[in-house]
Amino acid sequence: MTAPKPGGGAAAAARAAAAGPRTVLITGVSRGLGRALALELARRGHAVVGCGRSAEHLRSLEAEITSPSRHFLTVADVRSDSSVAELAKAAVERKQVPDVIVNNAGTINKNNKTWNVPAEDFDMVVDTNIKGTANVLRHFVPLMIEKRHGIIVNLSSGWGRSAAAEVAPYCASKWAIEGLTRSLAKELPPGLAAIALSPGVVNTDMLTSCFGSSAALYQTTETWAPKAATMILSLSLDDNGASLTV
Template identity: 60%
Template sequence: MSALNGVGSRTVLITGAGKGLGRALALELAKKGHTVIGCARTQDRLNSLQSELSDPNSPSDKHLFLSADVRSNGSVEELARVVMEKKGVPDIIEGFLSPNDLQVLEKTRSKSVARDLKTNIKVVPVNNAGTINRNNRIWEVPEEEFDTVIDTNVKGIANMLRHFIPLMLVRKQGIIVNMSSGWGRSGAALVAPYCASKWAVEGLTRSVAKELPDGMAIIALNPGVINTDMLASCFGNSASGYQAPEAWALKAATMILNLTAADNGASLTV
């Protein structure tokens, strides 16, 4: 299978596209002439992104933005149905952290929370929506908080794969990018739930890679540490010392569009 950017314009589905890395990647890909399908749980952020990408000279919008919660199997099933109906099977699926995931944890935490951005799925299904637990030893992490991390970071990806891989199998081509993390390849104190979820993403990716037919690929992608609102909530003012989402997206878009079936099962870093 040739590199995706070697065959013209592509349709890219990005989950968690309302803010941060997801939004930055959507803007960069649209700038390069690709069609973006974005989803997130915050409709007003999607409306803002759609407005920014709208072409006044075009009779109809090229891009599509839909509200969806990757933690819900039913929500992802409906997302797949609408995407197929309006755009057909996307060439690339990319997942990013939804801004609302932060609000879920704000209800249960009483002190600052460490967070790490993750970008998840790539090539046709890319799963990236994710969240992190507050800084706490595992025995001090509330059950609700642990469940939120697993439901978003692991089950969210599984839901996307469940409903989009069958659509891709018809053509036996496409690349899925699952947003991982450096903490999915190492351990760290106080964020055990998050580390566990990202190790799960790595294992899930390598296992699914063995189930896909020739011509398809699934990749675990570590975006590194990027200066976003989420990083600032964890690192404080020191977050400004890291690269901006726009700079990351410039590099990430090139890497993603150049992935091929030969990359199946790889763990990569932007």
């Protein structure tokens, strides 16, 4: 496993630029980190295949994104295996099989003691954060194997490497992403790599859910996105199995 490397810097920027335009699949693209990352990658000339559950939010993104005709933004729910299967089929038909996958779609439980978290809230976290990631891998990794190249980025969290009170379902899901990614990295054939990436602490709706008004003290998605884009685009096969942080 490689040592952590910074999210920015001239060397990372050079590596990112050297690879040329790529097609990047981002789940949960309609808001938060996914939306900001999509806008940044499009600004840099990359093609985005993006999915989210809100058609309204996707229309808003499409209205703002650079060169909208280059991208494929569509409603899909990663919790549904059949929905992800349709997304993969559409990507193949459009000749937009991704070079990079960013499994970003995620949710968090409302702050609560573990034994007081309603079953439906726990299910939502597991179904989105763990099963949703697995659904994407199930349908897109074979396409990457066929192309014989691809970088898979599964978004983890600082709470996937530590723990906090009242967010046990979320912590459990992100610890699961760390383990899933390391296992996947051992299974991938030559030409592919899987990385668990913590975005760091960013002011999003999810952070507000945990921190309340204190979330405003942290970096915005707009500040985060250029650093994240540079780091993701500079990832290589040498990073296979790594746990990194933007």
